[in-house]
Amino acid sequence: MSWARRAILTAAAVLCVQATLPGQAQFDVASIKENRSGEAGGTIRFAPDGGIRAQNVTVGSLITTAYDLQTFQLTGIPGWAQDVRLDVNAKPAAMATRQEALGMLQALLVERFRLTARRETRRFDGFALVRANGAGFGPNLRRSAVDCEKDFATTPRCREGRITYGTTNTMKAVGSPIQRLVQLVTGHARAPVADETRLSGPLDFDLEWTGELVPSGDVPALPTALVEQLGLKLERRPVTSEVFVVDRIERPDPD
16 A cells, blocks of 8 residues: 555644734735636736735635645645635735735635644655756756845846746746745646755756657656756655645635
């Protein structure tokens, strides 16, 4: 039996989300409306001032964004929270960083959705992202002169970062921590990915991989692209990962 199928609890809850913490920043204005368009897919965008504009998204997507989770890390959520689509527009009272905006989104989930949850640690079959060539960098990976996690609003170059999906998928990262790449790889691997690259600080990188199930032509599959372009590789191994267990969540009153 695999680790994933018998994921076992290895640590007690380390956080309980029950109420907005005293002094925690909150959005000055927030609108939540149900989206009945029937369209597939949704988007969550961060404005330069720290506002959030989400269109046609589920509550599950809001939670994974707010708490920096992958889909497999979210459990205990009711069916409606993965089916009902929402539009959310929220603005801070003053300029805010991305991290501050995420904190305000957490406060919004607690206040408007009555979210209570806890974190647990479980063990799964997964991967480790490691250096493929010792301490070397791949041709498309380099240290960055800007830190877009801290200075997004005041650094125009940060707006060059993007992810596109299609026959060919691309990720252009500017001033990003290695965790942003780990998040992308985790989503594609559909399993936990541990960061064992020992890369710290902001990075610039360009990654291109095929969106086809069977690679054809010159565009490689993601594992190959990681090695050839970034000098990183995936190794399969048991991984300990945090999960976010939802104990309670309610439908918000529409604005």
